[in-house]
Amino acid sequence: MRNEIRDAVVTEVQSRILEACLHQAVVPGGMPLDVLVNDTLYHEKKRLEIYTSAPDRDADLAFWGQVKHRLGTAGEADLRRLLQEIVGRFVQEVLGNFRDSVYRLSTTVLPRTLPVLLNAMSPQRLLSKGMPDLSDTIRIEGDVEGLRRAERLGTVILTPTHVSNLDSVVIGWALYAMGLKPFTFGAGLNLFANPVLSFFMRNLGAYRVDRTKTAPLYKDVLKEYATVTLEMGQSQLFFPGGTRARSGFIEQRLKLGLLSSGVHAYINNLIRGRARPRVFVVPCTTSYEVVLEAETLVEDHLKLVGKSRYIITDDESFQPKQILRFFRSVLAMDGRIVLRVADTLDVFGNRVDEEGESIDSRGRRVDISRYVLDDTGRPAHIPQRDRVYVREAGAAVSRAFREHNVVLATNLVAFALFEFLKARHPTMDLYRLLRTGGDGTGIEMGVFAERVRAVAVAVREQTEAGQVHATDTVLEGNPARLIGSALRHYGSYHRNPVIVRRGDRVFAGDMNLLYYYHNRLTGYGLESAAAGEAREVASR
Amino acid sequence: MTTATETPTPTPNDASGDPRRTASVIGGGSWGTALAHILGTHGYETLLWMRNEDTVLEVNTQRTNRRYLGDAAIDPGVEATTDLRRAALHAELLLIVVPSKAFREVAFELGNYVTGDQILVSATKGLQEDGMKRMSEILREETCCRKIGALSGPNLAKEVLNGHPTSTVVASAFEEVIAKSERMLSGPRFRLYGNFDIVGVELAGALKNIYAIAGGVAAGLGFAANTQSALITRGLAEMGRFGTRFGADPSTFQGLAGVGDMIATCTSTLSRNHTVGRLLAEGGNLDDIVASLGMVAEGVDTTRVVHQFARRERIYMPIAEAVHRMLFEGATPESALTTLMERASRYEDLDSLIHRGATVSESVVDTARAAAVSRRTD
Numbered sequence: 011m012r013n014e015i016r017d018a019v020v021t022e023v024q025s026r027i028l029e030a031c032l033h034q035a036v037v038p039g040g041m042p043l044d045v046l047v048n049d050t051l052y053h054e055k056k057r058l059e060i061y062t063s064a065p066d067r068d069a070d071l072a073f074w075g076q077v078k079h080r081l082g083t084a085g086e087a088d089l090r091r092l093l094q095e096i097v098g099r100f101v102q103e104v105l106g107n108f109r110d111s112v113y114r115l116s117t118t119v120l121p122r123t124l125p126v127l128l129n130a131m132s133p134q135r136l137l138s139k140g141m142p143d144l145s146d147t148i149r150i151e152g153d154v155e156g157l158r159r160a161e162r163l164g165t166v167i168l169t170p171t172h173v174s175n176l177d178s179v180v181i182g183w184a185l186y187a188m189g190l191k192p193f194t195f196g197a198g199l200n201l202f203a204n205p206v207l208s209f210f211m212r213n214l215g216a217y218r219v220d221r222t223k224t225a226p227l228y229k230d231v232l233k234e235y236a237t238v239t240l241e242m243g244q245s246q247l248f249f250p251g252g253t254r255a256r257s258g259f260i261e262q263r264l265k266l267g268l269l270s271s272g273v274h275a276y277i278n279n280l281i282r283g284r285a286r287p288r289v290f291v292v293p294c295t296t297s298y299e300v301v302l303e304a305e306t307l308v309e310d311h312l313k314l315v316g317k318s319r320y321i322i323t324d325d326e327s328f329q330p331k332q333i334l335r336f337f338r339s340v341l342a343m344d345g346r347i348v349l350r351v352a353d354t355l356d357v358f359g360n361r362v363d364e365e366g367e368s369i370d371s372r373g374r375r376v377d378i379s380r381y382v383l384d385d386t387g388r389p390a391h392i393p394q395r396d397r398v399y400v401r402e403a404g405a406a407v408s409r410a411f412r413e414h415n416v417v418l419a420t421n422l423v424a425f426a427l428f429e430f431l432k433a434r435h436p437t438m439d440l441y442r443l444l445r446t447g448g449d450g451t452g453i454e455m456g457v458f459a460e461r462v463r464a465v466a467v468a469v470r471e472q473t474e475a476g477q478v479h480a481t482d483t484v485l486e487g488n489p490a491r492l493i494g495s496a497l498r499h500y501g502s503y504h505r506n507p508v509i510v511r512r513g514d515r516v517f518a519g520d521m522n523l524l525y526y527y528h529n530r531l532t533g534y535g536l537e538s539a540a541a542g543e544a545r546e547v548a549s550r
Numbered sequence: 551m552t553t554a555t556e557t558p559t560p561t562p563n564d565a566s567g568d569p570r571r572t573a574s575v576i577g578g579g580s581w582g583t584a585l586a587h588i589l590g591t592h593g594y595e596t597l598l599w600m601r602n603e604d605t606v607l608e609v610n611t612q613r614t615n616r617r618y619l620g621d622a623a624i625d626p627g628v629e630a631t632t633d634l635r636r637a638a639l640h641a642e643l644l645l646i647v648v649p650s651k652a653f654r655e656v657a658f659e660l661g662n663y664v665t666g667d668q669i670l671v672s673a674t675k676g677l678q679e680d681g682m683k684r685m686s687e688i689l690r691e692e693t694c695c696r697k698i699g700a701l702s703g704p705n706l707a708k709e710v711l712n713g714h715p716t717s718t719v720v721a722s723a724f725e726e727v728i729a730k731s732e733r734m735l736s737g738p739r740f741r742l743y744g745n746f747d748i749v750g751v752e753l754a755g756a757l758k759n760i761y762a763i764a765g766g767v768a769a770g771l772g773f774a775a776n777t778q779s780a781l782i783t784r785g786l787a788e789m790g791r792f793g794t795r796f797g798a799d800p801s802t803f804q805g806l807a808g809v810g811d812m813i814a815t816c817t818s819t820l821s822r823n824h825t826v827g828r829l830l831a832e833g834g835n836l837d838d839i840v841a842s843l844g845m846v847a848e849g850v851d852t853t854r855v856v857h858q859f860a861r862r863e864r865i866y867m868p869i870a871e872a873v874h875r876m877l878f879e880g881a882t883p884e885s886a887l888t889t890l891m892e893r894a895s896r897y898e899d900l901d902s903l904i905h906r907g908a909t910v911s912e913s914v915v916d917t918a919r920a921a922a923v924s925r926r927t928d
Contacts, residue, residue: 358696368694372661376694380667394725399696401723 015242020101022238027097027231028090043089044081046227050096051077053225061222065199073099100231104217150184151479152351152414156362157292160354161190163366164288166245167272167357168193169407170349171261171295171415172254174302175201175327176336178216181247181296184349194239195247196232196268204328236268240275240289241282250407254303256311258529260295260415262408269407270400272357277382277396280389287379290362291403293352293410299420300346300503301526302326302336308526312444336503346499348418350479352410358399359406417469417480417531420508423496424527426461427453427509427518429540444521452517457542459489464539466492469531478534500527571595572641573734576656578605578630579845580618580707581673582647585735587711590625592737598630599637606630618845622711638663643671643730645701646689649846650676653685657692664693669727671699671720675755676848677855684752699727700748701735702755702807704814706821710740717741719807721751743806750802753793757856758811759823759849760870761785765816766827767876767883781869782812787898788867792856795865823849830876831883853877868893 034040041049054074058067080092160166170181178195185193197216202208219232240246248268251261272289279287301307306325326332353361356378360368368376381399384390431448432438438446453461466487472478473485483495493516500508500523507519508527518524571594575586578600586598600606609615609630613623631637638644638660648656653674664670670693672685683691686698703718710716720731720742728744736742745751761781768777790803802808815821819828826847829839840847857874860867872890875881881889 360694370661370694371691372658374661374694376666378666380665381696383667392726395697398723402696 015244016105019235019238019242020098020105023101023231023234024094024097026234026238027227028094030230031093031097031227032090043086043093044084047077047081047084047089047092047096050225050227051081053223053228057222057224064222065203096227097231100228101235103220104232104235148180148184148187148347148349150187150349150351151416152294153292153353154188154351156354157351158188158190159364159366160290160292160362161245164286164290165240165243165275166193167240167268167289167291168245168247169250169269169291169293170247171411172249172251173258173296173298173307174254175204175325176302177249177254177296178247180347180349181294191245193245193247196236198253233267233271236271237274237278240271241278241284243286250404254307256307258301258304258308258311258526259532260411260530262411262533264404264408266400266404269357269403270396273382273396273399273403274391276357277389277391280379280382288366289357290366291355291357291359291407293355293407293414295348295350295352295411295414295416297348297350297416297418297421297530298346299418299499300336302333304523304526305504308522311526312441312522348416348481350414350416352414355403355406355410357403359403412533413477413479415478415530417473417478417484419481419483419492419495420499420527421530422465422469422484423462423493424508424524425531425536426465426540427458427516428524428528429537430458430461430542431518433537433541444525447518447521450517452512452515455511455514455516458516459493461540461542462489462492463487464542465531465536468536468539469534472534573597573643573645574599574637574641575645575647576634576637576660577647577649577674578602578609578615578618579647579649580615581705582645583609583615583619583624583628584705584707584711585645585647585673586628587622587625588735588737588740590627592734594627594734595640596625596628597637597640598628599632599634600630601632603632606632619708619711622708634659635663642667643669643734645671645673646685647673650674650678650685650848650851651846654678654688654692657688661693664695666694666696668695669697669699669730670695671701671722671727671731672752673701674848675702675752675759677756677852679851679855682855682859684749684756686748686752697724697727698722698748699724699731700752700755701731702751702811704806704810706814706818708820713739715739715741717743717806717810719743719745719751719805721745721748721807723748745802745805745807747799747802749796750793750798750800751807753796753798754789754803754805754808755811756848756852757789757792757870758785758808758815759847760853760856760873761789761812762815762821762823763827763830763847763849763853763877764869764873766821766824766829767831767873767886768827769819769824770828770831771883771887778816782809782816785812785816785869788865788869791865792860792867795863822847826850827873836877850877 031046035043051074058071077092084092170177195216196219199218199220202218246268250264252265255261272291276287276289303326356362356368358378358381360376363369368378370376382389384392430453432443435443435448466484469480470485470487473480483491497509504523508523510517510519573589573594574597575582576599578598586596589596605615609624614621670689672689674685677684678688686700689698699720699722701718701720705716705718720728722728723746732742764781765778768781786803786809789808790800793803794800815824818824822843822845826839853873856870860870868890872886876883876886
């Protein structure tokens with residue numbers, strides 16, 4: 011984002027929010043300005059009480075103390091000024107210490123420094139193989155051409171699945187490798203405190219999202235910020251899963267925040283008669299043979315509902331040593347991270363054709379500007395209608411996630427073993443199964459290989475039907491190779507073995523990890539292929 | 551293909567704020583014709599699309615549609631046509647009322663002409679056999695339109711045409727669809743209620759036809775109020791179990807589209823599905839009955855679709871199963887009734903776990919006790 015655009019964004023967001031504040035104040039049931047300021051003050055004070063180590067806490071306390079003081083005697087004009095200051099402060103917080111010169115430098119330098127950085131982490135590899143080429147490590151597949159086209163024809167919201175804090179780094183590099191301009195994105199404040207990732211966050215053009223701020227006005231500022239930047243043609247990255255998928259499941263319940271900004275930006279563009287009004291949504295998936303934070307994430311997932319943490323700040327991604335370990339593992343083997351770009355959609359969830367025009371499910375072109383006309387035939391925001399559109403777009407993204415999930419050996423092998431054990435112990439509930447790992451007798455290697463083969467066959471059939479994707483190793487379906495590859499991957503990173511092979515039998519090692527890697531394949535109806543005859547054996 | 555040159559820009563409101571007063575109804579059966587008539591009486595220039603050219607001529611010159619509605623007079627504001635493109639471009643709101651078997655084909659053809667600002671409301675009560683799709687899902691798949699709704703309720707076409715007061719439900723995710731349908735269709739004798747649960751409303755409308763057949767069978771066997779009432783009530787329970795599996799709101803089945811439509815179709819001799827059941831009970835053969843009807847009885851197909859699905863998903867639907875056995879497995883009405891009545895006695899509310907004698911519980915002591923009880927009673 012260039013400096014002049016940046017200033018324009020700030021001004022625009024501020025004026026839109028203020029205007030909305032004034033408009034809603036006169037609506038019956040709306041919030042009068044003093045109530046609105048008071049409400050925001052209340053949320054902020056509460057936050058500052060709870061989060062005693064929040065960054066800039068002292069400055070915030072001073073600011074809000076001063077707001078409280080002035081609020082007591084404020085007249086109409088003072089209230090407006092107060093609101094303007096509050097909104098201005100929120101906008102500046104979102105924007106962070108963004109410096110255009112630094113940004114421009116880093117967006118060209120960073121992708122080149124990433125390999126060097128990784129290299130420094132793994133001197134052994136440097137010695138044996140020379141400078142790493144990330145394209146060996148991160149494989150990009152799918153409709154890359156469609157993404158490039160969308161970026162050329164309009165503004166793009168890239169919506170990836172979210173399994174690891176490395177996702178944004180991987181995607182940042184991938185965008186560079188695909189020859190695209192960097193995308194901006196909202197990153198949780200906690201990532202700016204991460205010793206390793208903060209470097210990328212600051213330099214990849216991330217804006218700051220403070221999830222501890224609960225004031226509705228702050229959320230409005232965030233949403234409007236995203237909307238305005240989209241309108242100005244700045245493509246964005248948005249994780250609709252909201253946070254890293256704790257369980258390893260493919261996310262199906264999505265947060266729709268930025269998708270709704272997409273619809274609003276599109277309507278605003280039409281209203282303002284902009285030359286390139288279109289906003290595209292491009293889902294993509296990232297799949298890792300081993301996941302950096304797997305152990306912490308699944309442990310958190312398995313804690314009883316309500317006790318799990320939304321923001322985790324002490325997981326593996328906050329430990330430089332662990333990241334080092336992860337990259338060593340990743341660089342030591344072939345084909346570990348797959349980024350798959352799904353088909354381009356419009357903001358309503360329609361697919362688009364080769365010229366970027368929206369098409370219906372029969373391939374006929376659709377004039378999408380007609381979706382947002384009002385009774386007078388002019389484009390307009392109609393909140394209830396637009397919410398339904400956003401929900402439908404969200405459903406299209408979930409479908410894309412499922413279809414573009416790339417099945418890896420580590421997922422498939424874990425799935426086969428976990429489902430086999432589950433079928434063999436039908437009376438055990440999930441927690442008991444995870445605690446005990448079954449009766450501990452393991453499976454004979456030949457039987458297990460047969461199950462792995464059966465799941466691979468089922469995955470291949472679904473791949474051919476376009477319901478999922480898979481790596482070549484999976485499609486080839488050789489059980490010995492699959493099991494060998496999975497065990498090597500687990501072993502190269504995780505300290506506890508996920509699966510243990512002893513003699514001619516296979517045992518579950520770390521049940522939680524087994525469950526985690528297995529979860530990515532649930533919901534495809536592959537369970538019976540994995541269970542095989544285990545169910546009958548169990549019932550005998 | 552919809553391009554800017556082909557499609558008219560939506561006409562802006564005139565000074566009085568009144569939107570365009572036009573409407574289109576796709577499908578000239580009894581319900582389609584009745585709906586077109588209502589729109590006509592409300593002052594809408596209404597195009598009624600149908601395939602049969604003779605009927606078009608009949609509607610336009612004699613103002614009747616005898617095959618479906620006898621002598622009832624159709625409002626002069628209705629013009630019949632065989633030109634689907636014209637009907638599609640004519641109005642902002644289109645009511646689609648073609649039999650479920652032809653629905654996808656017509657929807658696909660409509661998809662060539664309609665644009666994303668238009669509203670499509672299905673008034674067909676049925677399910678597509680392949681994949682068990684609801685009509686609104688088919689509209690979504692075959693057209694670019696998003697503002698889609700479904701109309702369902704106790705609406706026997708002949709009664710509506712004769713001006714008997716009644717109510718119906720229009721369901722959609724979009725407020726706008728509900729509001730516009732309401733504005734265009736409701737009148738002194740026809741009242742519309744809105745509902746956001748389109749899944750429930752469509753399933754209720756489709757499933758009730760199964761119980762209408764059962765009601766007809768009961769009538770044909772000479773049974774009266776007690777029997778009908780039992781069928782309706784237990785039928786609703788089945789509907790609720792089936793519907794919630796698809797995410798329908800159970801309370802929808804307590805409304806006009808559920809219990810309301812059930813009472814109308816299970817008890818009225820005007821209902822085609824009811825007639826199918828009655829003739830079956832009187833010893834008729836299904837193929838002959840369907841042929842003699844001269845119109846589609848959706849319940850026959852719906853029974854097949856629902857039965858297949860319920861069996862696969864293990865949804866307990868004994869009445870639907872009994873109807874299936876009469877229609878397709880050669881069971882006599884008497885034997886179907888006997889099996890229904892002689893099933894092991896059950897509780898009214900199957901879903902409440904508190905009341906069920908669970909055989910295994912978290913408490914080992916309770917589990918052991920329950921096992922001892924079942925050993926004694928076996």
